[in-house]
Each structure stands twice: as structure tokens, then as C-alpha cells.
Amino acid sequence: MENQGRIHKNTFMKESTRENMRMYWYKFSRNKLSVLGLLLVISSIVIAIFAPVIAPFPQHVEAFVDYNNASLAPSSTYWFGTDIFGRDILSRIIFAFRGALYMSIIVLAIAVPVGTLLGLIAGYFGGWFEVVIMRLTDIFLSIPAIILALSIASVLEPNLTSSMIAVTVMWWPWYTRMVAGMAKSYSKEYFIKNAELIGASKFHILFREILPNCISPILTKMALDVGWVMLIGATLSYCGLGEQPPTPAFGQMISDGSKYMPDLWWMTIYPAMAIAYIILGFNLLGDGISDMFNKGRQ
Template identity: 40%
Template structure:
């Protein structure tokens, strides 16, 4: 009697839970995916706690020690010091927050805008689809970095303006992806059944269609994190991103280029940080893609 009276999981929940379990199992089978997950976790950890764990917090706050200018890497300063005598390791650790949080904000905002545009276009069809997709195509014709640079230059330097500028150039890829997925999902049996039961278009779209196109969107988000961080660093490098004294990887690289190649360590540390972040998120994205869509493996 106890077993018969126990609540059963909803029929739709079991296949979804089983798919997630199988995807997690496939993800664990790939060593490169686990390496990417570990690097990404480390980058996110430093983004949250890097400034607090920096060995020289006074340097992060803008402190200057001119007596320690351009010290080579040593046990006291593993990545040396810069032209102001600041510890490069501390600046790179603290700069993780601005670079990673900006990249994360860009991906989230771009995903929200692109998902809404693609979902409405794919579900509504007709002239709405045509108008939204032509707008998307028009945006795609302009290179994203050039468009971000133009918007950032118009808005002015600063963290918020940089995020807005990159986000406005980031959404078309998600719009294209979501539209294609929605066009396939809207013809499924459960969507037809929901429509027959009297569900409105907004309920069908947000309750039945979008949850079933989330997997490819999540995979694209993980792949885009690395490229968003790289774009943030690029804007900081040319001087229209985060401005000093706030540490940021692209800004640190820009300041160090005047002292290359003699004082090489001031550029190697932020350069390696950018490389590891992009590399880690790309490995993570590849692993998630293979886990959620094993047919896509080559």
C-alpha cells in the first residue's frame, strides 16, 4: 500500500532527468572536458575571491611602490612588478573579476535578447519572422568587434558601457540558433496537444517550447564565454573598456606593451590569464556539446 500511495514523478520529468544523467555520464568520460571544467571553476573562483586573496591588496587598491619598479619574478613577486612597483600577480588575480564578470554579463544579456528575438520569430512566423530575421542579418553583416568598438566609443569608457556595447553585437547568433530550434519544436505533438487544450501562445512558447531548446543555448553560452572575455580584453587593450586604476587583463596588457621585450613579465601574466580562461571555457563548451548531443561527435 505504501508503494502504491507514493507520489510518482511527472511523466515528462523522467525522460528529462534521464537525459541529464546520461549527459553527465558522457561528460565525465572525456578528460579534456574535465580539464576545461576545472580551469573554468578556477577562473570563476578567482573572479569571486581573487581580489581578497591577492598577496598585495594595497597594490590592487592603487598603491604605488616606486622603489620596487620592474622587479623580475621572484619568490616575493612570482610574476614580478610593473612600472609603478605593483605586484603583477595581485593585479592579475584582482583583474579576473572585471574580465570574467564582464564576459558573463555580455553572454547573459546577449542570450536573453537573442532568445527572445529568435523565439518570437520562429513561433510567430510570417512577417514578424521576416522582419526580425532581416534585422538579425543586418547586424551580422557588421563584425562584432568593430560594432562593439563603435558603440563603446560612442557611449564612452567604463564597465557598464563596455558590457552594453558588446551585448548589442552579441545577440544575433542566439537569435539564429533559437529560431531554428523553435521551428523544429513547435511542430511536436506536445505543442499541438497544448494548443488543442486551449493554451495561449505565450504559455506554449515559455512553458513548452523554450524549455526544450535550452540545451543548445547552454552549450553556446559556455563556448561564448571565452570569446566574450577575449572581446572584453580587446576593448580594454585599445583603451575603451575598463579604465585604470581598476585592474583588467586587457588594460594590463596595454600598459605593459611599452616595456616589451625587456620587462616581459608584465605582459606574460595577463596574457596567460586570458589564454587559460578562453582555453578552459572552450574545452568546457566542447564537452557540454558532446554530452548533450553525442551524434555531433566526429
């Protein structure tokens, strides 16, 4: 009988989870722009993963020179034209998706847990924990983000890793401030007081009671931040502090092409459009996630 009870309980939980997923997907799918954003994000990920297969001239992302086909306008052979070295712009843009997405994933994979943990500690424990953590957060937030990133990246060796370090250092405070405010508010709720009265551990209260209630805003901010991380990364690359040639990067491609505007406009316009494509997708996705959870509470 006990085993049967467990089986029924597990079955009920699985059905409840499926029902919740269906409900959230229904709410998400009602916003057509959010679905469009999801499709743009999925297509960006597919492009990044299968870049060697999709790119028409994958050899053009390395140290490749073909002066016979240099500075060609868009055509049936080179859809996005070629640069001054004869390299296919489209192929280089496709491979640039990899670096942009990789940077965003690594930065957020580090900044979000660090910022969230510090925010939980500051918001729940208060006292000196809150004073020290929040004043440190205020110091970082008082410096313009792009200035801080440029300052850090300029001290380090110019490459993708240095760019990720620079952006990560400037990104965690935003999550700390957001989560600290929510944790401080939730710490006064009855369900937290009840957990404390029955002897629940601090670990349980932080990660089983408070954190689940913060997931929705965190996920929404993460989706919106992907585009901003890419934009900051492109800015560093534009200034020569990101990925170095011949590795393709959006900022570096735009910087190189801007020297030949407006004659070789395709060297700048198409990489800029690629950045806009990714950022638009994640922004629309973030809006959809926000609406989905907010409507779920109503």
C-alpha cells in the same frame, strides 16, 4: 489514497531526475578534457570571488606606487614580477579575473534572454514577425562584431559599464538567429500541432514545448561565448575603452606591457596567459556540454 499517489509520483520524479543527472554526469566525465575545462572554470570563479584573500598584495590594485620595486623580474617575492610603478603583476591579474567574469555574466544574462525570446517569436509566428526580427538581426550581423563594439564603446564614457553595453548590443543577434531556426523547425513537429489542437496557449507552446528543446544548444553556445565575450572585452580595454586605471584589466595590462617588450616581458605574457587560461576552460566546458547532450539523444 490520493495523497499516497501524489507522494509516489513525486518520489518517482525525483528518482528519475537523479538518474538523468547521473547519466549526464557520466557522459560528461568520460571526456577528460571537459573535466579539465570544468576544473579551470571553477578555479577561475574561486579566484575571482576570493581575490582579496588570494592576492599577495591586494593594495597594489589601487592607486599604489613603489618605485623602489619597479620593473622587477619574477622572483620568490613577486612571482610574476612588478610593473613600472612597482605593482605586483600577480595580484593585479587575480583581481582582473573579477572584471572579466563579471562582464561575461552580465552580457550573457541580457543578450541570451533577449535573443532567445526574439528567436522564438520569429521562428514560431513567422510572417511579419519573422521578417522584421530577422532583417534587424541581419543588419547587426552584417557589421563586424569588433567594429560594432568599438564604435559603440567609443561613443560612451570609457568604463566597464560602457564595454558591457557595447558587447551586449552586438551579441543578442547570434542567439536570435540560432533559436529562430530551431523554433521554425520544431513548429512543424507533431507534438506542437497536438498542443495547438488541444488549445494550448501560445505562451505554453513557446516556453513549455519549444524552448526546452532549444536549451542544449543555448547552454553549449553560452559556455563557448564566455571566452569570446572576455576576448572582446579585453580588446576594448586594450584600446582604452574598457576599465580605466588603476583598476586592473587584462587588455589594459597587456597594452601597458607591450610598450616595454621584450625587456619587461612579464608585464604582457602573464596577463595574456591568464586570458588564455579562462578561455580554454570555458571552451573545453562548452565542448563537454555539447557532447553530453548530443550523446544523450543517441
